[in-house]
Amino acid sequence: MALSQRTSRAAASLTKSLAAPSIRPIQGPDSFRCSIASRSTSRAYRTVTHGSDTFSAADASLNESIASELTKFRKLFESIPFVFQGPKAEPHEFQFATGTLFNAPTPEIGLKMAPAYIRALKDHGIAAIDLGFHDPDSQFLLNVVEAIGCKADSHSSTQGALWDVRNNPEGVKSEGTGKAAHSISHSLDEFDWHTDAAFEKDPMRFFGFHIIHPDKQGGGIFRLLHVDELSSLLSTETVNTLLAKDFDLKVPPEFFKGESTIKGKLLHYDEASKQTFIRFRRDILQNPPSDDPAACKAVAELLNLLDDPERVGKSMPASVFKENAVLLMDNAQFLHSRTKIKDPKRWLRRIRFRGELKAAQDFRN
Incomplete structure (x- = not known):
């Protein structure tokens, strides 16, 4: 299979993983992690810790060359924090709990997050x-x-x-x-x-x-x-x-x-x-x-x-x-x-x- 074809399939899998999520936000003392997992065997996730970003394709079948080409999508997906932690509320303001604030960059992605809204x-x-x-x-x-x-x-x-x-x-x-x-x-x-x-x-x-x-x-x-x-x-x-x-x-x-x-x-x-x-x-x-x-x-x-x-x-x-x-x-x-x-x-x-x-x-x- 040509590298470009494999890359296209991998990109489609990654997009599906991000667009059809079961979203589990986890807040720790030093980091806020937003894991987006698909029902497929492929896994793609993004972790933000101490201001540094790590992008990882966890599917072992993706070889290094495909993973390398996929990095060009990194900036796109980094700009889509589907679940985010809002700023700390003032004493007179309502405090939103973790996992209640969302970004919907497109209607399609927004609707795919229905389980998270539920x-x-x-x-x-x-x-x-x-x-x-x-x-x-x-x-x-x-x-x-x-x-x-x-x-x-x-x-x-x-x-x-x-x-x-x-x-x-x-x-x-x-x-x-x-x-x-x-x-x-x-x-x-x-x-x-x-x-x-x-x-x-x-x-x-x-x-x-x-x-x-x-x-x-x-x-x-x-x-x-x-x-x-x-x-x-x-x-x-x-x-x-x-x-x-x-x-x-x-x-x-x-x-x-x-x-x-x-x-x-x-x-x-x-x-x-x-x-x-x-x-x-x-x-x-x-x-x-x-x-x-x-x-x-x-x-x-x-x-x-x-x-x-x-x-x-x-x-x-x-x-x-x-x-x-x-x-x-x-x-x-x-x-x-x-x-x-x-x-x-x-x-x-x-x-x-x-x-x-x-x-x-x-x-x-």
Whole structure:
């Protein structure tokens, strides 16, 4: 076989190894190693230790001449750190765990990493992907939901799977009223702590954003609060009440799907996963929230805690919440909020989805 043919085959094998990974990030005291292993017998890996790079083709069948020719691909692959460790977070910032931050240099490589996103969502409830390609229609956001075995839900009876979170004074048409409805997400206002679709009978378990234009004037700061942190700061009595009590919840007209109110608990303990889940949005609660004094007392304690920014929540680092990044989150584990928007061009595109988090067959091959 000609050397060029052998090199082409070896390069194809290496590309497949990098593009169809099972990614295992390992953080040690002196190094951060990102190993990308394919299901084939060939192995190619890159280790970064103390600032020095070592490229090795571990398949013994590759002779030195082929390995030598493959070094010309080194710079290309070194520029694609699929899984990376973000900068150390400030005390007020959310700290991303190792294995939750990703780079997707192309749509194809990004979708091949679906198993890694699934692992991040299952283990940590969050994954952030920095896109290295132009995607004005947020097609990757739609495709990645399919790639992790989930299905996007419509936002309302008149809106589809993608929802633009941007200043829109005209609002959207509500089938419930027949008139224009104005969502908080279409304003420049602060948006208090909430989970997405808290007014649904069965809220979507996950949601995602494609950040098209972040606020570049210091506003619109995205903040996160994990339900475990929240629960630990509430009294046991309040937690038990929120787990037991059904509340009447109002459906905002812009998200009308046939019902104006639903019943639901604010906290739910899932026996299968041994996790506590949350649904919450302040403005969908009735006034008073219940005819049960104990339930009203529990809600009052919850609201008082959420009104104290010094006690709860972390800001999303600007190094992650940036232009052309995708954020996937477990909607049942995290509340999120934003500060008042200062840049009227701020623009996110949102998707809500549900499913079992299992890599779709089409994206595993």
